[in-house]
Every structure is written in structure tokens, then in C-alpha cells.
Amino acid sequence: MTTAPRPATERVRPDVGLRERKKLRAMRHIQEVALDLFDEHGYAAVTIERVAAEAEVSPSSIYRYFGTKEQLVLYDEYDPMILDMIDKEPAEVDPMEAIRRSISYIAKEILPGDEELIRRRMRYAWNEPAVRSGLVRQVEEAEAMIREGLARRTGKDGGDLELKVVSAALVGGFVAVLEYWHQTDYRDSLDAVLERAFDVLSGGLKLE
């Protein structure tokens, strides 16, 4: 979500030095500690200060890394992945189909490995209002990017009503899928649920 800190002077590859690796390691560690504490005492009862103490960093650093308390739960790297994949689909592919494929691919190939962690984080996304609205915000940003992708593919303007409606409906549907998946205790594979949802959406929201 929050744009990465932009270095004043562009170095050659600011992404791979010791600094960057240290930062990523620290973030993973902090998130882990935070989730442990949240699991034990509840999200609301754990202060940032507490997390900072437990993770042995300063509260300032947590804010610099994550921006907000919700992001301690929500932070992950999937969104850019999906967008990247959509852009890599060949231009001839139908736009909706490109999205469908990309999301399915992630759901099938990447997520299963992290499923434990994902479930753990999802619980908060549906039980803590603050986390929930952070999730929605994140999804909205993804929506904007999907819309831009669709705009490029179709030649339409990004502010076009049709595009807005389509991408909003898509991400709305996606959130519904996550909610269903969560509430049915991850019974079916995410991919299977996604397929059913896509069918409903492209079938014109007909019920039955």
C-alpha cells in the first residue's frame, strides 16, 4: 500500500543491498511477533509499543515499516504479483480472461504454500473492523490498478463508467469469495470457489 520510501538519489539497484535485506527480515520478524501477540491477547489489547518491545525495535520503526497497525496483519506481497501477471498476459487475450487466469494461477500455485499464515491473518480481517477496512483499502488500490490494466487493453479511458463498474464488481466479488472461503472454514480450494464466482459474474448476476 504505502509507496516504498523513495531514495532522493537513484542508485544502481537499491533493492538488494544489505540494508534492504535487513529491512525485509526485520519486517517478517515483526509481523510474526505481532501475530503471536495478537493471537494470545487479542488485536485491540496489544499496543504497538508492546510489539516493538517484544520484537526489539523502536515503535518508530514499526510505523516506518508498516504505516499503520492494521498493516501488521495485512502486509504481504501478492497484489503486485497479480498485477504483474495480468500485464504479462498476451494482448490478444480477452481482458476478463486475463484477470481470471492470473488470479487463478496465484490461487493455485502460490497461496497453498502460505495457507497457514494466510488463514491466520484472515481471521483478523473479518473480526477486527480496523483490519477489515485496511483490507478494503488495499483491495481498492488493487482495483485501481486492475482498472488501469483494463484501460490499456481496451483502449478506453480509465475514468470510463463501464470500466469502473466492471472492475469494482470484480473486486467486490473477490472479497465475497474470500469471505465465503473463510466462513466455510477453507473447506473448498480457493481456486474452486473463484471459478464459481467468476461464472456468476460473467453470467450477469443471475440468481439460480
Add this chain to the structure above:
Amino acid sequence: MTTAPRPATERVRPDVGLRERKKLRAMRHIQEVALDLFDEHGYAAVTIERVAAEAEVSPSSIYRYFGTKEQLVLYDEYDPMILDMIDKEPAEVDPMEAIRRSISYIAKEILPGDEELIRRRMRYAWNEPAVRSGLVRQVEEAEAMIREGLARRTGKDGGDLELKVVSAALVGGFVAVLEYWHQTDYRDSLDAVLERAFDVLSGGLKLE
């Protein structure tokens, strides 16, 4: 001051006494004062304390009435109206059609009267992240109620995937409509934009 005609016992309707009327009047007044201040100094720069002072109530009361700062902007009475209308549509009417009619009716008959105020409030909903997420939350509540309505009409369970996807896509589309309407400076009537959006949704999100 003439005493209003007071029915002997009024236990049945605790909603119309002097207390309730005073409260509603106070809420309207506070919201007005708040919007004036926000317009003049910007949302973030105005504290609740300031609003309270200007409106001559205590900050505690503002929290009791509105709960959060965003609700000072977002509070209105349309949502229950729409839900009420949906429920009143005859049972034979196609569910989607019932929703479409109810929303259109409100957009056509009720909103134009308050359009000035609505626009004023919309500006904050799209420029202030906090207000925005409050709006989303409100819309999500409406979604839950729409879904229940659909469940009753179709005999499906409220947790059904199809139902979730349909209602989420609908409200997603609705938010997109509001955004489009706002960003195009309220050029077209809300009703007209809604019609176009409904067509896209029931056409299966086909682009072009």
C-alpha cells in the same frame, strides 16, 4: 407555548417524544456546523472539540450521537429507506429488478431535493481516506441487508456463495457509480448513470 396534544400513554412509541425530537434537531445542527467548519478549514484541521464548541454541545455528546468523526459527514437516512422499499416490492418481482427499481426510485424522487447537501458530503467521501472507509463500511452494512433480502426472496441461505457474489458485485458497482458521478461533476443525473451500470452488471461485465 401551547402544550402539544399528548396521548394518555405513549409507552408504545419511544421515538417521537420531546427527547427524540431534540436529539434529531441537535444532530442536524451539529452536522451543519461541522460541514461549515470542514469546508472552511479542511476536514483534518477541525477537531471534534472545535465542532463541539461551535455547536454548543459537549464533545461527549458528539461521540454519543455520531460515534466517529467520519459519521459527522456520512450520517443520513437513505439506507434504511432503500431496504424498506426492497422489502415492499411484491414477491413475484425478480430480485434484481426489485433492487433496481428501489434504488432508481430513491435516486429519482428523493435525492434531487437534497442534492446540494449530498454533493457537499460526497466531496469528503472521496478526498478524505477516513471518510471514505466510513462510507465503505456503511455500504457493506447495506450489502448485508440486501443479501438478506435476496435470501428471503430466493429461498437461498444468506451464506450462499452466489448470493454473496451477487450482492457484493452490486454494491461494488454502486460505489463505482457514485465515484463516476462525483468525478464527472454530477453532469448526468444519478438515475441515468445507475441505469447504465445496471446494464453492464446484468450483461455479464462484458466490455464493449
Add this chain to the structure above:
DNA sequence: CTGTCACTTGAGAGTCACTGTCAAAGGAGG
């Protein structure tokens, strides 16, 4: 009208997420 009851309001103190600043620490590059 009047007293009692129950609900509402205001005052005040407290918590905590989040921000901005500044000096110190420590990688990056020569």
C-alpha cells in the same frame, strides 16, 4: 402539579495510534 424514575448530558481524566523532529548509528562507495 409534583415527586420519582430513568435516561441523557457534560466534565474530566485517561489511553493509544500516529506524526514530526533531531541526533546518533551504521551501511554504501571511494
Add this chain to the structure above:
DNA sequence: CCTCCTTTGACAGTGACTCTCAAGTGACAG
């Protein structure tokens, strides 16, 4: 090894939001 510049931590706010308690004030009965 040394200089630069980014990152870190310490610190001091700010303001949204919560809780509690005492005082005020409509509702209602007698």
C-alpha cells in the same frame, strides 16, 4: 579507513475515542 547519506531510536506532541460519575431534564404516576 573515511566520508556521505540513509535509516534508526528517543522524545515530545496531537487528537480521536473511551470511561466514569455527577448533574440535569423529559417521562409518567399519583
